[in-house]
Structure formats: structure tokens, C-alpha cells
Amino acid sequence: MRKFDTKVQYLKYKVLREVARHAWNDTLLEHVMDIPKDIVPGKIPTMRCCVYKERAILAERVKLAMGGTADQPHVIQVIDIACDDCPASGYDVTDSCRGCLAHRCEDACRRGAISFDHNHVAHIDKSKCVECGQCAKVCPYSAIVNRKRPCQNACKIKAISINEDDAAKIDYDKCISCGACVYQCPFGAIQDKSYILNVIDLLKKSENNTKYKVYALVAPAIGSQLTYAKLGQVVSGIKELGFIGVVEAALGADLVAWAEGRELAEKGLLTSSCCPAFVSYIKNEFPKLAPHISHNLSPMATIAKYIKEHEENVKIVFIGPCTAKKAEVQLETVQPYVDAAITFEELQALFDSREMDITTLPEDVLDNASYFGRIFARSGGLADAVTQSLKEQNITDFQLKPISCDGIEECRMALLKMNRGVLDANFVEGMACVNGCIGGAGNLTHGEKNKAEGDKYGREAMEKTIAAAISMLPK
Amino acid sequence: MTITVCIGSSCHIKGSRFVLEELQAQIGKHQLEEKIHMTGAFCLGQCQKGVCVQVDGELFSVAPDTAADFFEHSVLPRLM
Numbered sequence: 001m002r003k004f005d006t007k008v009q010y011l012k013y014k015v016l017r018e019v020a021r022h023a024w025n026d027t028l029l030e031h032v033m034d035i036p037k038d039i040v041p042g043k044i045p046t047m048r049c050c051v052y053k054e055r056a057i058l059a060e061r062v063k064l065a066m067g068g069t070a071d072q073p074h075v076i077q078v079i080d081i082a083c084d085d086c087p088a089s090g091y092d093v094t095d096s097c098r099g100c101l102a103h104r105c106e107d108a109c110r111r112g113a114i115s116f117d118h119n120h121v122a123h124i125d126k127s128k129c130v131e132c133g134q135c136a137k138v139c140p141y142s143a144i145v146n147r148k149r150p151c152q153n154a155c156k157i158k159a160i161s162i163n164e165d166d167a168a169k170i171d172y173d174k175c176i177s178c179g180a181c182v183y184q185c186p187f188g189a190i191q192d193k194s195y196i197l198n199v200i201d202l203l204k205k206s207e208n209n210t211k212y213k214v215y216a217l218v219a220p221a222i223g224s225q226l227t228y229a230k231l232g233q234v235v236s237g238i239k240e241l242g243f244i245g246v247v248e249a250a251l252g253a254d255l256v257a258w259a260e261g262r263e264l265a266e267k268g269l270l271t272s273s274c275c276p277a278f279v280s281y282i283k284n285e286f287p288k289l290a291p292h293i294s295h296n297l298s299p300m301a302t303i304a305k306y307i308k309e310h311e312e313n314v315k316i317v318f319i320g321p322c323t324a325k326k327a328e329v330q331l332e333t334v335q336p337y338v339d340a341a342i343t344f345e346e347l348q349a350l351f352d353s354r355e356m357d358i359t360t361l362p363e364d365v366l367d368n369a370s371y372f373g374r375i376f377a378r379s380g381g382l383a384d385a386v387t388q389s390l391k392e393q394n395i396t397d398f399q400l401k402p403i404s405c406d407g408i409e410e411c412r413m414a415l416l417k418m419n420r421g422v423l424d425a426n427f428v429e430g431m432a433c434v435n436g437c438i439g440g441a442g443n444l445t446h447g448e449k450n451k452a453e454g455d456k457y458g459r460e461a462m463e464k465t466i467a468a469a470i471s472m473l474p475k
Numbered sequence: 476m477t478i479t480v481c482i483g484s485s486c487h488i489k490g491s492r493f494v495l496e497e498l499q500a501q502i503g504k505h506q507l508e509e510k511i512h513m514t515g516a517f518c519l520g521q522c523q524k525g526v527c528v529q530v531d532g533e534l535f536s537v538a539p540d541t542a543a544d545f546f547e548h549s550v551l552p553r554l555m
Contacts, residue, residue: 215517245483245518311516367484368500368517462488472482472492474515 003228003445008188009049013349014039015061016194020353023200027067035062043257047082057082073194075326076170083167083251088151088401091129093122096143105135105144117332154184156409157281159362175282178277178408178432179323179441183364192323192441196350198340200293202315203242205399212313216243217304217338218367219320220377223457224450225344231457232363237351238319239364249318250369250461252303252374253385254469256296261389263294265398271418272382274298276328277432278411286415297337297403298328303336304475317338319347321440324432343442351410367462368468374458378451379436381458382429385466392467400428407434476553479529482515486525493539494526501546510554 017034022028023057036058048054062068068077087461098121098401106114106122112134113128122144124135127409135146151168152160157176168181181190206214215236215419226234231392235246250291256274264270273279282289297305305317318325318341325341328334342350351358372388375381383402390400402423405411409431417423432441463469480486480495495513502511519527526535530550538544 107537209520213518213520224488244520247483249516307517310514364522365484365488368482472495472515474482474485474495474513 003226003447005187005447006017008186008429009183009345009444010038011188012061012065013345014193014353015058016065016346016349019062019194019352020196020200020350021066023202024353027442028197029093033059033082036221053081059220060316061188061356064191065233066197067195068267068349068467072367073356074170075171075323076175076179076182076194077191078168078170079189079191080163080165080167081187082187084189085166086187087147088149088152088162090126090147091124091131091133091144093124095144095145096141097121097139098141100140104138104140105329106133106288108138110134118174130338150180150184150186151190154180156407157412169474176277176280176284176408176432177324177327180408180433182323183441183446190381192326192343194342194346195326196342196346198328199317199350200324202317202339206242206315208242209244212315213244214233214242214315214317215307216246216299217245217249217316217318219300219318219322219325220248220253220374220457221321221376221378221440221443221454222319222344222366223442224438224453225321226358227349227445227453229358229361232365233358233361235364235366236361237356237358238347240361241350241354246364246366247303247307247370248366248373249300249303249320250373250376251469251473252299252301252306252373254370254373255302255306255464255473256299257376257382257385257389257466258393258470259296259387260294261393261395264400265390265395267292267415268398270294271415272427272430274376274382275324275433275437276322276430278405278430279300279409280324280327280409281408281430281432282415285412290470291416292418294395295453297333299373300325301328301334301337304334308337310474315371317342319344321437321443323441330358339453341438344444345442348444354464368469368472369459369461370466371461372466373463373469374386375455377437377454377458379434380404380429381436383427384430388428389466392465392475400427401425403428404429404431406431406436407439409430476510476531477512477514477529478550479514479516479519481517481519481525481527481529483517483519485522486527489525490539491526493529494542497539497542498528498546498550501543501550505551507554511550514516525538525547 020265036055163169329338372385
């Protein structure tokens with residue numbers, strides 16, 4: 001197994017890999033129905049009640065790997081039959097209950113929902129329980145827990161509810177496509193649509209970059225990913241797939257930091273616009289604050305725009321850690337510049353669909369951006385870069401007071417204060433994922449180690465200042 | 476005339492900044508701002524030959540210390 005955090009990611013990856021393999025060979029149409037059986041052969045189930053259910057779910061994963069269906073435009077989708085209808089909400093007595101004599105839980109419950117078996121072990125009658133939580137509070141053994149569904153727990157903006165069939169349901173008026181539920185669902189019942197087929201099609205039709213050039217635009221979080229190989233080998237691998245070149249989205253971040261510093265000094269109060277999930281969140285929940293969103297395109301879109309304005313016949317594919325980028329590239333303002341967005345998970349599937357072992361490849365180079373552009377990938381990086389931007393541009397008459405919001409819950413707190421005019425800051429850096437992009441749902445791995453890897457990658461940048469990095473770009 | 480300097484990673488590391496700056500200086504020195512348009516590209520497809528410079532579609536391999544020479548021998552004659 002490759003380096004994935006979970007078996008769910010691995011399963012999704014296998015589907016993507018098989019879909020991609022057939023797409024390269026032009027055999028997808030005739031073999032699309034075989035993929036579930038190729039992944040789950042035989043008669044003995046390994047994941048669900050029977051192989052037939054496993055294959056039925058895999059067929060749904062295949063659909064999403066192929067871009068989903070047109071009637072479902074949203075990037076994040078629930079696979080109803082894969083949802084295990086987890087014991088949602090509810091207070092449960094665990095085996096930590098020692099069958100004590102005091103029965104504080106019984107006394108605390110005003111609904112008479114608690115009874116005891118012959119061992120004095122407590123049981124909760126769900127038909128009477130109103131989930132007030134009093135019993136859990138008084139139990140001296142902490143034996144009563146509140147079970148929430150992992151998807152609902154992951155979705156801090158409360159976009160997930162339970163439908164009439166007990167499966168998870170997404171409220172798309174609220175969903176910001178951050179993918180937290182995708183990563184957290186232990187049954188893989190929520191999945192992001194994939195656009196790998198569009199990418200393979202773009203690459204094939206470019207006829208080796210002769211009809212047009214296809215660039216890969218990689219997010220700075222790449223510094224923390226695919227670390228079983230060297231970064232230079234990842235770059236070689238991407239080119240081996242058929243891309244003419246690999247460009248750092250972090251160079252777009254340098255451009256954004258430069259412009260954002262000036263915009264901030266001019267307007268006096270700003271929220272960042274780099275994280276598409278954060279931007280959606282403001283627009284959905286705090287429309288009044290929308291005018292304060294920085295007018296800069298995201299780093300991805302900024303550098304893609306630059307490339308398309310300076311080179312003819314170019315297609316651009318973004319590769320990153322982010323499911324929300326898949327929604328961002330569909331926006332009217334971004335769609336002309338970025339042709340498709342995929343995740344690092346999907347990149348791994350593309351490598352393996354071509355039977356590539358990138359650890360055997362020679363090391364190519366990746367060096368466009370400055371240290372500051374690269375550290376956009378982690379929470380706090382953007383605020384550091386804007387601080388640097390003001391310094392490099394000698395903007396001294398503006399006193400920067402940034403607040404870095406790590407994860408959508410912190411974003412919410414800051415926006416609530418901003419909405420009431422009591423926020424003690426004039427620049428809100430918002431990242432929907434905890435830890436920033438290196439915690440994104442489309443990463444292969446997440447964790448503390450990734451932070452260190454990301455910073456190391458930042459320090460390796462050849463250009464040490466934002467001005468130096470962007471001065472490389474002829475007007 | 477359009478001169479495209481590759482500013483992709485590989486050429487960047489080989490010094491495309493200096494090539495770019497030298498060519499811009501030469502253009503200024505000869506007062507050719509009106510006649511020559513400088514631009515950048517992120518790959519010209521010949522990474523091993525970097526720094527890649529394209530003049531009206533033709534590809535050249537230029538190093539920081541040959542940039543002035545290149546301008547004199549490969550760019551100026553084309554404007555004659």
C-alpha cells in the first residue's frame with residue numbers, strides 16, 4: 001500500500017487508478033462495468049455484507065471518478081448505499097459502566113429513559129431520550145458518551161443532516177466543498193468528484209504538447225506530499241504523464257501577497273481570498289462582509305491568468321490538496337484560466353495507472369516561488385507573507401494587525417466578531433482546513449510531520465523575497 | 476520582434492533572471508523598446524539546453540555570460 005492515511009483513501013485510489021488506466025488505453029467504455037469486479041473479485045466479502053453490495057458501491061465510486069453525473073453539479077457527493085447509517089446522535093452507555101449502586105444517571109434523567117439490567121448496568125431507552133446529556137455529565141466513570149456521526153462531527157458548518165432513509169445528506173446552500181466529511185467518513189460514503197478523465201483527455205489531445213502546451217500548476221502543499229520520493233522525482237513523474245512543465249502555484253501566492261499588501265493598506269480591512277472554501281463561507285453565511293473579501297484571485301488563478309495572458313495555446317491543470325478548488329475552477333472568474341483541478345490523491349492514481357515508480361526517476365527541479373509564496377500552504381503563512389509584502393514595499397503608514405484562522409471554526413469566530421465590528425484585527429487570514437492546505441482533504445497524508453516537511457520546502461526556495469520572485473515575470 | 480525567455484524552474488536555476496536582465500539592458504542601450512517585445516514562458520520544451528530563449532519562433536540556448544554576445548550576434552542582425 002502507498003502512503004495513505006486510511007483504507008478508505010486506498011479504496012478510492014484503486015478506483016481512480018483503474019478508471020485512469022482504461023482511459024489511457026481507450027478501453028474505458030467497454031470495461032467500465034468490469035471495474036467493480038476487478039477490485040472485488042471472488043465471492044468472499046471483505047468490507048460489507050456481501051460482494052454484491054461492495055460492487056454496487058464501487059460502481060458509484062466509478063461514476064464519481066468519471067466526473068459524476070450532470071444532474072449533480074456539486075463536487076462533494078454522498079453515496080447513499082455506502083452510508084452505514086452510523087448510530088447518529090445519541091447518548092450511549094459504554095462498557096465502562098460498572099453497574100454501580102448510586103445510579104446518578106437515573107436520577108439525572110427527567111424523562112425516565114434509563115433502566116438497569118440484572119448486573120445494574122444502565123441502558124438508555126432511545127424512544128424516551130431527548131439528548132439533554134445530563135446522564136453523561138453525572139456519571140462518575142464517564143461511561144455515557146454522545147455518539148455523533150463522523151461526517152456531522154467533521155462538518156463544522158453544519159451542512160450535513162440525516163435524510164429519511166437515515167443516510168447522510170448535504171445541504172448545498174451551506175456546503176463549501178472543503179472535503180472534511182470526505183476525509184472523515186470511515187465508510188467512504190462521501191466522496192469528491194474527480195476530473196481525471198478531463199486531464200487525461202487534455203494530455204492525449206495535446207499530442208505530446210504539440211497541439212497546445214499543458215502545464216501542471218502544483219500547490220505549495222506538495223512539499224508535504226508524496227514524500228516517499230524526492231520532490232524532483234515527483235516533478236519528473238508529472239512531466240512523464242505528459243505535462244510540458246510544472247509551475248508552482250506559490251508564485252501566484254507571491255503575486256497575491258504583493259497585491260494584497262497594497263490593497264489592505266488602501267482599504268484598511270480585508271479578508272484573504274486564497275482559500276475558496278473560506279470565500280464561499282463568507283458569501284453564504286456573512287454576505288454583509290463580502291465586500292471586505294480581497295479582490296485578488298486565488299494564487300492558483302492569479303498565476304494561471306498570468307500564464308494564459310503571456311503564452312498562447314496553453315492548458316492548465318491544477319494539482320493540489322483541495323476539493324474546494326474543484327468548485328473554484330468552475331467559477332466564471334476562474335474558469336477561463338484553469339482547465340481542470342485534481343488532488344494529490346488523484347495524482348498518485350495517475351502515476352500508478354501508468355505503472356510509474358517515481359522513485360526510480362531522475363530528479364527534475366521545481367523553483368519559481370519565494371519562501372513566502374511557499375508557506376501559504378500552512379496556517380499563518382499568508383499573514384507572514386503579507387507582513388513581508390508591506391515591508392518590501394516600504395508601506396509604513398499602515399499598521400498591520402493580522403489574525404490567522406486555522407480551520408473553519410476559527411474563521412467563524414473571527415467573522416462573527418468582524419460582523420459585529422469588534423474584531424481586534426484588520427486582516428483575516430482564513431483557512432477552512434485545520435493546519436491550512438497541508439491539512440486539505442485531497443492530501444495523501446496529513447499530520448504533524450507534514451508541517452515540518454512544508455516548512456523545509458519553503459526554506460529551499462532559491463528566491464528569498466517576494467519582490468525577487470515576481471521580478472522574474474516580464475510584464 | 477518578440478523575445479521569449481524561459482522562466483521555468485530549470486532555466487530559472489540556470490540563471491534566466493540574469494539573461495532577462497541583460498537582454499532588457501541591451502534593449503535599453505540600443506533604444507529598441509519600440510521594436511522588441513520581451514516576454515516570458517514557463518517551458519519552451521528544451522530544458523536541458525536552458526536558458527532557453529526564443530526569437531520569433533527560433534530557439535536559442537543562452538547562458539548569463541553569453542547573453543550580451545547573443546544579443547549582438549543573433550538579435551541585432553535580425554533587425555537590420
